[in-house]
Amino acid sequence: MRAEIAARSLRRHAPIFAALGDATRLGLLTKLSAGSELSIAQLTAGTPLTRQAITKHLRVLQSAGLVRNVRHGRENCFELEPRRLDEARRALDSISRQWDEALDRLKAFVEK
Amino acid sequence: MRAEIAARSLRRHAPIFAALGDATRLGLLTKLSAGSELSIAQLTAGTPLTRQAITKHLRVLQSAGLVRNVRHGRENCFELEPRRLDEARRALDSISRQWDEALDRLKAFVEK
DNA sequence: CTAACATGCAACCCGGAGGTTGCATAATGA
DNA sequence: TCATTATGCAACCTCCGGGTTGCATGTTAG
Numbered sequence: 143m144r145a146e147i148a149a150r151s152l153r154r155h156a157p158i159f160a161a162l163g164d165a166t167r168l169g170l171l172t173k174l175s176a177g178s179e180l181s182i183a184q185l186t187a188g189t190p191l192t193r194q195a196i197t198k199h200l201r202v203l204q205s206a207g208l209v210r211n212v213r214h215g216r217e218n219c220f221e222l223e224p225r226r227l228d229e230a231r232r233a234l235d236s237i238s239r240q241w242d243e244a245l246d247r248l249k250a251f252v253e254k
Numbered sequence: 255m256r257a258e259i260a261a262r263s264l265r266r267h268a269p270i271f272a273a274l275g276d277a278t279r280l281g282l283l284t285k286l287s288a289g290s291e292l293s294i295a296q297l298t299a300g301t302p303l304t305r306q307a308i309t310k311h312l313r314v315l316q317s318a319g320l321v322r323n324v325r326h327g328r329e330n331c332f333e334l335e336p337r338r339l340d341e342a343r344r345a346l347d348s349i350s351r352q353w354d355e356a357l358d359r360l361k362a363f364v365e366k
Numbered sequence: 367c368t369a370a371c372a373t374g375c376a377a378c379c380c381g382g383a384g385g386t387t388g389c390a391t392a393a394t395g396a
Numbered sequence: 397t398c399a400t401t402a403t404g405c406a407a408c409c410t411c412c413g414g415g416t417t418g419c420a421t422g423t424t425a426g
Contacts, residue, residue: 152284153277162346163272164384165265172264175349177356183402193403195385202383216393216402227350234274234343237287238336244289276414295372305373307415314413328372328423 155233158226161206166191167199171208171222179212179219267345270338273318278303279311283320283334291324291331 161167170185186196200220203209207226212219273279282297298308312332315321319338324331 152280156275156277156280158275159271159280160275163268163270163275165268166384168264168268168271171349172352175352175356177353177360181402191384192386194387194405197403198384218403222349222353224350224353227346227353231343231346231350234339234346237283237334238339238343240284240287241289241334241336241339244287248289278414293372303414304416306375306417309373310414330373 152233152236155230158206158208158230158233161202161208162230164199164202166195167203170196170199170203174209174220174222179221181214181217181219183217185220264345264348267342270318270320270342270345273314273320274342276311276314278307279315282308282311282315286321286332286334291333293326293329293331295329297332 162171166189169189173185174180182193182197182200185200186193189196200209200211204211204220208223209220210223212221274283278301281301285292285297294305294309294312297312298305301308312321312323316323316332320335321332322335324333
């Protein structure tokens with residue numbers, strides 16, 4: 143059944159959404175969306191949190207594939223990985239598209 | 255600063271993403287995306303979980319605005335609320351758009 | 367009217383997420 | 397070389413999320 147396949151491929155994206163489901167992490171992503179790579183210290187500056195907390199959040203984002211790290215000497219810099227964002231967007235698209243099609247079928251049925 | 259405003263409006267969507275960040279809840283949404291409202295019992299059928307667990311998940315989805323409930327006699331039925339899905343999609347758009355613009359600026363700077 | 371069905375509520379359990387502190391270690395700049 | 401800077405690692409704490417069980421209540425079909 144096609145719906146089963148869709149459900150599986152959708153469930154696969156749960157970790158991405160979970161990674162996005164935290165205000166601190168969304169803040170980090172917006173900082174990174176400015177374009178330049180930022181070190182952990184730079185990403186920590188301005189937040190009320192500890193560097194360790196930020197580090198943990200970055201690990202979550204990284205293992206969700208939303209972010210990539212590049213070492214420069216003693217500093218560990220992070221930059222956005224926009225492919226995964228597109229994946230997540232597409233997943234949401236798939237739900238709402240399915241929904242729209244269902245409404246169309248319903249409408250067609252009623253008007254028949 | 256424009257970036258600050260963007261960051262705030264993005265952080266506001268954290269609860270939506272958090273609600274989406276669970277495989278069980280994504281499964282419920284796909285079931286509901288078929289179009290017809292479904293009772294709690296119907297949504298529970300086929301899952302290895304208890305009715306109570308499903309009920310809790312539905313509450314999470316509801317308080318995130320992703321789902322709406324309609325009572326029919328003794329049964330409590332749920333249906334999709336697609337507006338919030340669009341909101342979430344738009345939020346992801348805003349990040350990747352900002353990212354793309356940053357890359358464009360960088361490219362223009364290099365080629366100058 | 368009454369048995370069966372669909373839920374709601376509350377208490378309880380457990381593991382992991384989010385945070386902190388303290389200490390060890392690699393790189394750097396003067 | 398040496399103090400400083402930027403991190404990594406590990407232990408620990410607290411609280412909430414995901415689940416279950418047991419019992420009470422509202423609905424419905426016969």
